[in-house]
Amino acid sequence: MLRRIALAAAAGLFGLQATAFELPRHRSVPGGVAVIDLGASAEPPQVTLDAVPVLVVGDPARWTAVVGIALGAQPGTRHVAVRRTGAPEVRLPLVIESVRYAEQRLRVAPGKVDLSAEDLARYERERAHLVEVAATHSEAIPDTLRLRQPTAGERSSSFGLRRFFNGQPRSPHSGMDIAAATGAPVVAAAAGRVIDTGDYFFNGNTVWLDHGSGLLTMYCHLDAIAVKPGDLVAAGERIGEVGATGRVTGPHLHFSVSLNRAMVDPALFLDEISESATTR
Incomplete structure (x- = not known):
């Protein structure tokens, strides 16, 4: 609890x-x-x-x-x-304390691992921008630290998992994957302000929300985005739809939580029993 x-x-x-x-x-x-x-x-x-x-x-x-x-x-x-x-x-x-996370080996299109010069330049531009987004810190206190599951579906336990794409190691998985079909509604995990939206090379269509005092949430691989930067959203309000954009092997929602600029396990903020997302 x-x-x-x-x-x-x-x-x-x-x-x-x-x-x-x-x-x-x-x-x-x-x-x-x-x-x-x-x-x-x-x-x-x-x-x-x-x-x-x-x-x-x-x-x-x-x-x-x-x-x-x-x-x-x-x-x-x-x-x-x-x-x-x-x-x-x-x-x-x-x-x-120490912890040992699992490992996973995936096969994806070579162009998604061995980046072309053009894709690498795009990635570097996006990375610099996302570092700025992740550093957002507003003075408001979050309404709650109990977050809603942003889409209905089975949660993975993949946070921290070390992935190898085509045999090449990558950074540990910094979010939770939730299995859902393309077009399923994605809602805000808590009340907040939209601070960024965009189509990113790895994350695909993405929405970032600021909940105050360094608590941010990120929603990736969306098929559609229903909000824009500056919008204020209520907990449970629809912000997009599940998709398979960016580097993915199929449709799902990648859900991340950032606290004082550190990506942390979303499961620590969710009820231990899965709840269905609600829409407005």
Whole structure:
């Protein structure tokens, strides 16, 4: 079960209404999420990991840091920096445990692995742009850290999987694949703002949503996109349709969650029992 805390900051101080706030499951491994108790203070502490802002939720009685851990992080002890008004900086330990992800070997069209000079140039342009998109950090607090499954279908357990395309190793799989037919509706996993859409060489038709404070979601290989940058969407609102664009072996949705610029396991934010996506 997702953990709950009370988000009950006084409206006069923080402009927030009291509500139940659900935390993702704690799994302090590469590609996981660490939930760190920050204790009490009148104002929310400012927390960073390697100078990148970290999501903080809670109320003056108890603040909690929710830290995304990059897939490439090495096991061991890191530290988050915690700053409070009128107090010296404190460094809290973040212990990252080791994990072993599976491997998979796939055969795809050679042109999707051994890129032509033209395709390589396109990929490099897109990569630079997507780095900027992934660095988005708005000040809003997410409505929830419990996400909806964005399309109905069986979830894969492929996050972190090391893939070999035609025998060549590639970066670990940084999302969840959900089996669905072309044209199936894809909905927003939570309320947010559309920050990017486009047709990318590897990811195909893609939508990025900003949910606030460094929490982003990405939806790839879409057959159709129903939103544009700047749109505000509600949780469960239709943003596109499942497809097979980009580098894929068949129609499905690739769903990613980014937290403080780290791609983390979406399963930690979803109910353990699959829910059907809803549409508007």
